[in-house]
Amino acid sequence: MKTIQAVTYPVHFQKESYQELSNILKIKNYSTIFILVDENTIEYCYPKFIPNLETDKTIEVIEIDSGEINKNLETCIGVWNVITELGGDRKSLLITLGGGVITDLGGFVASCFKRGIDFVNIPTTLLSMVDASVGGKTGVDLGVLKNQIGLFANPEMVIIDTDYLTTVTEREIKSGTAEIIKYGLTYDVNLFNEIKDNKNLNINDLIFRSVEIKNEVVLQDPKEKNLRKILNFGHTLGHAIESFYLESEDKENLTHGEAIAIGMVCECYMSSKLLNFPKEKVIEVKNVVLTIYNKINLLKVDFSAILELLKHDKKNVNGQVNFVLLNDYEDYKIDCKVDESLIIESMEFYNL
Structure with missing residues (x-):
């Protein structure tokens, strides 16, 4: 599938996408690479992803609890504290590896840390592939009120690899x-x-057309x-x-x-x-x-x-x-x- 160009970032598809990630890691020369996961994606998706990550930079994995109930500012504070303790700076990169909660929350965390660090979205669920990972919306819930706290911020790129769909229910x-x-x-x-x-x-065609539609709408x-x-x-x-x-x-x-x-x-x-x-x-x-x-x-x-x-x-x-x-x-x-x-x-x- 061809790359879809969003307003400031590309959406790459399938295995060849990881070469594009490797290229940007070399060009940007990030100080540290943080990977945000939950207990599901660390077990099922991280082993699929990590062999594709070509870098000599320090890699730190940050795990949060899964579920919409944890998509809140308290979780964000926990992630910000961990990034700080691990020496994160403005040249750090955050990779979100997960579904809609990881994508929404991770983008928000990256966009606010030190007034903004780069992030890359790697969605692992169908929902995050066709919706949450593209379009530049980030945010968390306020209590049970959906997405009350957030901002518009674009990733450096999005990688959609449908192999991750074998890991979900x-x-x-x-x-x-x-x-x-x-x-x-x-x-x-x-x-x-x-x-x-x-x-x-x-499923590949459905995902591609969905992302294409969302991008057409967001560009306008x-x-x-x-x-x-x-x-x-x-x-x-x-x-x-x-x-x-x-x-x-x-x-x-x-x-x-x-x-x-x-x-x-x-x-x-x-x-x-x-x-x-x-x-x-x-x-x-x-x-x-x-x-x-x-x-x-x-x-x-x-x-x-x-x-x-x-x-x-x-x-x-x-x-x-x-x-x-x-x-x-x-x-x-x-x-x-x-x-x-x-x-x-x-x-x-x-x-x-």
Whole structure:
């Protein structure tokens, strides 16, 4: 696969990417190389990665606990302290080797340490390959509120090697699939149709097209003033649902993709009520989602708590929740205002 050139960095694919990494290590002459991992990627991905790292520089591995619950400032402080104790300076490099949490948090850590050190993203999950590793967003959660603290910062490069996907569970693959569905519904319906038909899926092609779409959008709107908002489809309500399950002691946490899939179904329903998005397509999206993901029973008693979390969505303006809705596939409308009654109605529709 050919390299995709983002605004200030390249996205390389497969094994030949590591030669590009070796080249930049020689050119930049970093003082120390830090590799950020969690307990999963140190066991399953690090052994695949390290033979490809050609350097005579000191390599230090920093391990954090996995999971969205650890994507917070406390973890960042721990990483900053370790980098400091190990003599990190402005000429250090941080390599993020992991999924969305490692990628988001690692980019944020690098961007803030000594006002910014270089970092390289090497995503190891489908979700991080098609979404978190590209686009220049970094950040952490504030409590259960998603991505409240962060900044825009670009890596030196991104390396997407699908061999790492052999190390993740089917549930994680499905989590990343939700982001591909999002690209399909908002930008290129062929992606959605391929997943719907589920015949001879080429994961490399799906990843490449997803990254290509995100890059096209970000190049036009890097700071999310207009077009980039379409990448939030399904995420406005989905993030609130994800946060609610994260803070609920009596419920199993949802993956990001599971929550976003619910959000897409609900937001398609809202679209049908406000923008005349075809009802048969609402049913089609719901059927595809329920074919891939287990049905989650959203209890009516929990609706008010989910709505309360919506009020903290980082895209809100003047206390107003803003949704991305659809007129049709590949035909979107941003900054849509939705009454609470319709949001509740959409969750009830998902439950049917």
